[in-house]
Amino acid sequence: MIKHSRQRDAILDYLHSTKSHPTAETVYENVRENIPNISLGTVYRNLNMLAESGDILRLSCGGTSDRYDGNPEQHYHFLCKECGRVSDLEMSGLEHINVIAGAGFGGTIEGHFAYFYGCCPECNGEKAN
Amino acid sequence: MIKHSRQRDAILDYLHSTKSHPTAETVYENVRENIPNISLGTVYRNLNMLAESGDILRLSCGGTSDRYDGNPEQHYHFLCKECGRVSDLEMSGLEHINVIAGAGFGGTIEGHFAYFYGCCPECNGEKAN
DNA sequence: AATCAAAACAATAATAGTTACTGATATTAA
DNA sequence: TTAATATCAGTAACTATTATTGTTTTGATT
Numbered sequence: 001m002i003k004h005s006r007q008r009d010a011i012l013d014y015l016h017s018t019k020s021h022p023t024a025e026t027v028y029e030n031v032r033e034n035i036p037n038i039s040l041g042t043v044y045r046n047l048n049m050l051a052e053s054g055d056i057l058r059l060s061c062g063g064t065s066d067r068y069d070g071n072p073e074q075h076y077h078f079l080c081k082e083c084g085r086v087s088d089l090e091m092s093g094l095e096h097i098n099v100i101a102g103a104g105f106g107g108t109i110e111g112h113f114a115y116f117y118g119c120c121p122e123c124n125g126e127k128a129n
Numbered sequence: 130m131i132k133h134s135r136q137r138d139a140i141l142d143y144l145h146s147t148k149s150h151p152t153a154e155t156v157y158e159n160v161r162e163n164i165p166n167i168s169l170g171t172v173y174r175n176l177n178m179l180a181e182s183g184d185i186l187r188l189s190c191g192g193t194s195d196r197y198d199g200n201p202e203q204h205y206h207f208l209c210k211e212c213g214r215v216s217d218l219e220m221s222g223l224e225h226i227n228v229i230a231g232a233g234f235g236g237t238i239e240g241h242f243a244y245f246y247g248c249c250p251e252c253n254g255e256k257a258n
Numbered sequence: 259a260a261t262c263a264a265a266a267c268a269a270t271a272a273t274a275g276t277t278a279c280t281g282a283t284a285t286t287a288a
Numbered sequence: 289t290t291a292a293t294a295t296c297a298g299t300a301a302c303t304a305t306t307a308t309t310g311t312t313t314t315g316a317t318t
Contacts, residue, residue, distance in 0.1 A: 005285070005295060024275080039297045044276060046295090060191035062242075064305090065275060076230065078238070089230050097226065098245065101205065101218050106250030109207070113191075114243035116227065121235030134266055134314070153304080168268045173305060175266090193276090194304060 007031070007038050008046045015056055015070030021077070021086040023065040059086065061115045080120035087120060136160070136167050137175045144185055144199030150206070150215040152194040188215065190244045209249035216249060 010031045015022075022030070028043045047068055051058040057069040061079055067086055069077075076089040094114070102109040139160045144151075151159070157172045176197055180187040186198040190208055196215055198206075205218040223243065231238040 003285070003294065007296075037297070039299090041277080041298080042296060048277090060189070062189035078230070078234070078236065080236070081239070089234060091230050091232065091234075094226055094229070097223055097243070100223070101207070101220050101245045103220065105207070105218060107207065107209070107253055108248040109245050110210070110247035112243055112245045114226070114241055116230045116238050116241045118239035119237040124236055132265065132314070136267075166268070168270090170269080170306080171267060177306090 005046075007035060007042050008050070010034055010038070011043060011046050012050060012055065012070065015068060018070070019088065021059060021067040021069050023067055025065065027068065059115075061086065077115050078120065079115055079117040080123055081117055082119055082123035085120055085122070089116060136164060136171050137179070139163055139167070140172060140175050141179060141184065141199065144197060147199070148217065150188060150196040150198050152196055154194065156197065188244075190215065206244050207249065208244055208246040209252055210246055211248055211252035214249055214251070218245060 011027060014027060014030050020026075024040070024044055024047055027047065028038070028040050031038055031043065047056070047058070050056040051068070054072055057072055059067040059069060059077060061067065061077065063084075071088075074093065076091060076094075078087045078089050079085075080087070094112075098109045098112060101112070140156060143156060143159050149155075153169070153173055153176055156176065157167070157169050160167055160172065176185070176187070179185040180197070183201055186201055188196040188198060188206060190196065190206065192213075200217075203222065205220055205223075207216045207218050208214075209216070223241075227238045227241060230241070
């Protein structure tokens with residue numbers, strides 16, 4: 001069980017309050033509204049600890065900075081090539097693809113991570129106008 | 130059609146000669162054996178151009194540095210949590226998961242990228258000893 | 259082969275994201 | 289309440305990558 005601190009709780013609260021998959025920098029900016037003198041180093045340290053402990057997810061989806069997700073349940077993400085937004089995908093698990101991947105491979109497949117990309121509903125709407 | 134240069138060809142040759150999915154730094158070290166005064170900036174610039182033109186693949190799989198693959202054909206990769214090695218997976222495409230992901234999602238799914246992880250054949254062998 | 263503009267080069271400075279260090283402060287278990 | 293430990297703020301350092309600059313190479317055209 002992970003210890004508590006005002007800073008850590010505030011970071012976790014912020015992540016729970018949004019579906020926007022923010023970067024460390026964005027977390028910092030938002031948490032600073034409540035704890036003005038929190039330092040960026042503290043944000044990084046706690047994001048790392050929370051990701052390590054499994055309380056949040058770290059998303060490394062190829063951009064310049066990692067993103068974080070307050071929902072630690074296994075789920076998939078979608079990256080919009082138009083606006084850069086990262087959104088959740090509601091879909092049933094793809095555990096079976098581990099079996100497909102393991103066929104003929106000598107090693108042990110423990111899991112996978114996958115990102116989908118394209119054009120999000122909002123940007124599709126704008127194009128239609 | 131992309132222009133040629135001694136440096137660019139050497140980078141591409143090296144990537145074609147290995148299945149090890151090297152980082153930019155590793156490419157640099159190896160190409161330097163043939164072109165001792167090539168600069169790291171040139172390696173980065175050419176890796177970007179080759180990835181852009183579709184001649185190689187860039188793998189952003191969550192580590193600190195990107196990796197590159199001289200085989201531009203769509204295929205999947207496996208990351209060993211023991212030794213850090215990145216290997217190719219021989220498996221049939223997973224295009225159907227785009228359809229699964231798109232069900233009930235308002236946007237347009239153009240593609241996905243996925244990485245599998247676990248313990249590679251080599252490391253499994255060592256554990257057995 | 260000589261010319262010439264575009265592209266690429268080496269070298270290096272700069273940037274961005276992240277991690278490490280330090281002495282001070284807060285948290286937790288007893 | 290206290291003592292041990294973890295965390296903090298502030299800041300320096302580090303790493304991967306990109307940008308800049310003046311020079312050289314490339315390749316199409318004579």
